[in-house]
Amino acid sequence: xxxxxxxxxxxxxxxxxxxxxxxxxxxxxxxxxxxxxxxxxxxxxxxxxxxxxxxxxxxxxxxxxxxxxxxxxxxxxxxxxxxxxxxxxxxxxxxxxxxxxxxxxxxxxxxxxxxxxxxxxxxxxxxxxxxxxxxxxxxxxxxxxxxxxxxxxxxxxxxxxxxxxxxxxxxxxxxxxxxxxxxxxxxxxxxxxxxxxxxxxxxxxxxxxxxxxxxxxxxxxxxxxxxxxxxxxxxxxxxxxxxxxxxxxxxxxxxxxxxxxxxxxxxxxxxxxxxxxx
Ligand SMILES: [Zn+2]
Numbered sequence: 703x704x705x706x707x708x709x710x711x712x713x714x715x716x717x718x719x720x721x722x723x724x725x726x727x728x729x730x731x732x733x734x735x736x737x738x739x740x741x742x743x744x745x746x747x748x749x750x751x752x753x754x755x756x757x758x759x760x761x762x763x764x765x766x767x768x769x770x771x772x773x774x775x776x777x778x779x780x781x782x783x784x785x786x787x788x789x790x791x792x793x794x795x796x797x798x799x800x801x802x803x804x805x806x807x808x809x810x811x812x813x814x815x816x817x818x819x820x821x822x823x824x825x826x827x828x829x830x831x832x833x834x835x836x837x838x839x840x841x842x843x844x845x846x847x848x849x850x851x852x853x854x855x856x857x858x859x860x861x862x863x864x865x866x867x868x869x870x871x872x873x874x875x876x877x878x879x880x881x882x883x884x885x886x887x888x889x890x891x892x893x894x895x896x897x898x899x900x901x902x903x904x905x906x907x908x909x910x911x912x913x914x915x916x917x918x919x920x921x922x923x924x925x926x927x928x929x930x931x932x933x934x935x936x937x938x939x940x941x942x943x944x945x946x947x948x949x950x951x952x953x954x955x956x957x958x959x960x961x962x963x964x965x966x967x968x969x970x971x972x973x974x975x976x977x978x979x980x
Pocket of ligand 1: 948949950951952953968969970971972
């Protein structure tokens with residue numbers, strides 16, 4: 703799933719590679735996907751977009767949004783894969799295809815679920831609105847916002863739940879979370895009410911620095927860009943780390959199910975909450 707580093711990089715790649723292209727045609731899904739959502743009928747996207755030019759693209763939270771010169775926009779979220787391909791290289795099945803006059807196309811596919819929404823800037827969806835209005839981790843407003851969230855949230859919330867649920871921090875999900883917590887030396891199940899001031903500060907600075915590093919390297923190696931290439935950021939806590947061990951201490955990484963997702967942690971660098979002295 704795309705998280706903040708990937709949506710920012712995909713938007714940048716779209717600006718660099720498709721901005722200025724004129725749309726020749728838009729094709730609806732080759733076959734229906736039960737969990738792919740559109741605004742209205744995807745067959746109507748062609749009429750709305752044909753002959754228009756992509757003016758801009760932005761990434762925020764869990765969304766990428768493209769702007770067209772007739773005022774229309776398409777936003778898509780974290781479960782949607784987009785690829786730029788040459789004519790003849792299109793996959794057999796897709797959920798939407800935007801063909802350009804220069805014989806290239808943007809192809810949208812969905813694995814588990816996703817939304818590809820055509821709108822006029824008025825998309826009224828909770829996740830979209832929260833992503834759009836999210837405070838960037840790289841803005842000066844982020845630290846005060848983070849501290850306010852710590853105070854406003856229940857003390858028995860785990861750091862994983864605090865960072866990656868309820869859209870407090872759109873774009874920080876179960877993926878980027880893992881390396882942020884390793885860097886901060888915090889176990890995913892650690893309760894936020896037990897964090898010392900130093901640990902609160904460390905978590906904040908690690909969230910910012912890990913996200914920055916992931917963005918600078920073109921996203922995580924577990925996700926792909928618009929050319930189908932993996933990001934250059936080598937994830938420290940993901941499936942591959944189960945084989946290689948902890949990059950910080952060499953210990954074997956532990957994998958567990960927690961809160962409807964998989965967590966990875968290093969039992970040495972990220973002490974389990976019940977063994978901690980406080
Ligand atoms: Zn370790």
